[in-house]
Amino acid sequence: MLFHKNEAIPEYYEFFNSVKIISGYKALENIPFELSRVGAKRPIIITDKGVKQAGLVKVVIDSFGGTDTVIGAIFDETPQDSSNIVVNQIASIYRAQKCDSIIAVGGGSVIDTAKGVNIVITEETDDLLKFMGNFRLNKPMKPFIVIPTTAGTGSEVTMAAVIANPEKNIKMQFTSDLILPKVAVLDPRMTVSMPPKITAATGMDALTHAVEAYVGPQKNPVSDAFAFAAIEIIRNNLVNAVTDGSNKDVRLAMANASLLAGVAFSNSQTALIHGLAHANGGLCHVPHGIANSILLPFGLEFYIEKGPKTKSKVKTNIENLLLAFVGPDEFIKVPVAERAKATVVAIRKITEELNILSGIPLRLREAGVPEDKLGQIAQATIDDGTAAFFPIEVSYEEALGVLKAAY
Amino acid sequence: MQDMTKYKEIIPGKKRFETLVTRVFIFCLGMGMQTAYRIDPDVKKEVDSWPETFSFCMSVFGGPSLLMLKKAGSFQCLGEKEVFYCDVELCFKSIEYAYLAMTGRINTPNLGYHNRQFVKGNLKYMISIIRVMNITQTLLFPNFIARFYIKEVPKLTFKKLINRAITYFNVSYGAIK
Secondary structure, three states: OOOOOOOOOOOOOOOOOOOEEEEOOOHHHHHHHHHHHOOOOOEEEEOOHHHHHOOHHHHHHHHOOOOOOOOOEEEOOOOOOOEHHHHHHHHHHHHHOOOOEEEEEEOHHHHHHHHHHHHHHHOOOOOHHHHOEEOOOOOOOOOEEEEEOOOOOOHHHOOEEEEEEOOOOEEEEEEOHHHOOOEEEEOHHHOOOOOHHHHHHHHHHHHHHHHHHHHOOOOOHHHHHHHHHHHHHHHHHHHHHHHOOOOHHHHHHHHHHHHHHHHHHHHOOOOHHHHHHHHHHHHHOOOHHHHHHHHHHHHHHHHHHHHHHOOOOHHHHHHHHHHHHHHHHHHOOOOHHHHHHHHHHHHHHHHHHHHHHHOOOOOOHHHOOOHHHHHHHHHHHHHOHHHHHOOOOOOHHHHHHHHHHHO | OOOHHHOOOOOOOOOHHHHHHHHHHHHHHHHHHHHHHHHOHHHHHHHHOOOOOEEEEEEEOOOOEEEEEEEOOEEEEEEOOOOOOOOEEEEEOOHHHHHHHHOOOOOHHHHHHOOOEEEEEOHHHHHHHHHHHHHHHHHHOOHHHHOOOOOOOOOOOHHHHHHHHHHHHHHHHHHHO
């Protein structure tokens, strides 16, 4: 520590988010105007088959009606795990069709692919490998608008993208403030068709982003505000979004919560719970939101147990988080010593309710994880990129302990 | 007409002392890692898991750098060689941050938390490199100093003391050579 500091303010922090947020009823209709502001009128739309079949691309195209903006091309074959091959394919379509901007309509994979396409086009390359890592991009990117169709990933406001390279058998990660979209459009029409189980899983993903951003070592007053707001919105709306998916108010609230959590974790990284979820996804194909939902309470319990034995303030952060989960009236009734555990109880209450309503699993074994793979998952967790942001040191045995508790 | 001669170019100071301390420390760290590969089984296991001819660089924006290369069963400290390519580069954003880190006033995890350094290249190997650097720092420093550099200091054993003595010898020998 360099100097004595105010407890509420970190010794040093950085925060960045430049994305214009347009949220609400008929928000999509604003896109042609936003494009014209940056001199673009021929966007390529990048999406996937599921989004197209749900009729969401048509909603976007219809929103362009009555303007002189022309859609240069639509690419709707983005796979679940996008690769540099797909990125290069889309980039060649972009060039052939003389497009001048990019619109991503979809979830995390589509948005990450679009970010990759923007890098390839702007840097005039076909080799994404050269730009892997942090801050390797220097040129201002092409106009890029994101329309999320799930409420969980927060990719519309994060400065990272992950794209596979099947030839090298690696997942390339790109981090730069330049890959942030110009505009994120949250329109309730885009998430209203999500089935209950996906709504629950993506909502829990957003909740995990907010919780990890708030308890992590990179937390700062600005990201805290975003995380806190996200948790409050999720607490009040997630269960309703699962039970009453056609309610556009609730859908819009969840889309906003996901975005707020995205801003928070883009500036205060995710940690152990995401590390465990990445490892479960990579080795056992457990969907990311489901893995986060299962592991969130167990990860926090580990922090509560080990945190006080270290210099980390993670337990205090979890105690403070209770306010967002239960509101001020309940918060003051809980003694300080019990607040951390009460936070975990509040999270369990949400996941158990979602389990009854949508069938989202509560244990790793229910998610199809074989017990004999727990060792491999623990090793992959401590090797995961998020390990640099664990608030406390986590050994292989400790990671395995969390996995066994969640099994 | 305004007199333009009073507006002169200003060249900031060189921060020679900070640069010297950083240069010495990263040399010790490099030699320490080279030695640790030979004597510490945990470091050997980590480095052996990297691809053949794997290189990583620790650099300071506009300042000194250190290149490490794994090649033909050895892990070598190549010092301040000009870097044309390396698989992973760990870069401090300022010489001041590097100096604070080298003098134990910002520990390694906080460098990441504060965004005072960034990584170029394949992030997959970054965690493994951090583990190697952490173990090396426990060999270079007594435990009561090492706690300023890393998150959790392992217990001191007789083996660790012997390894520490070997590391001191090799780093000194490397400096003389």
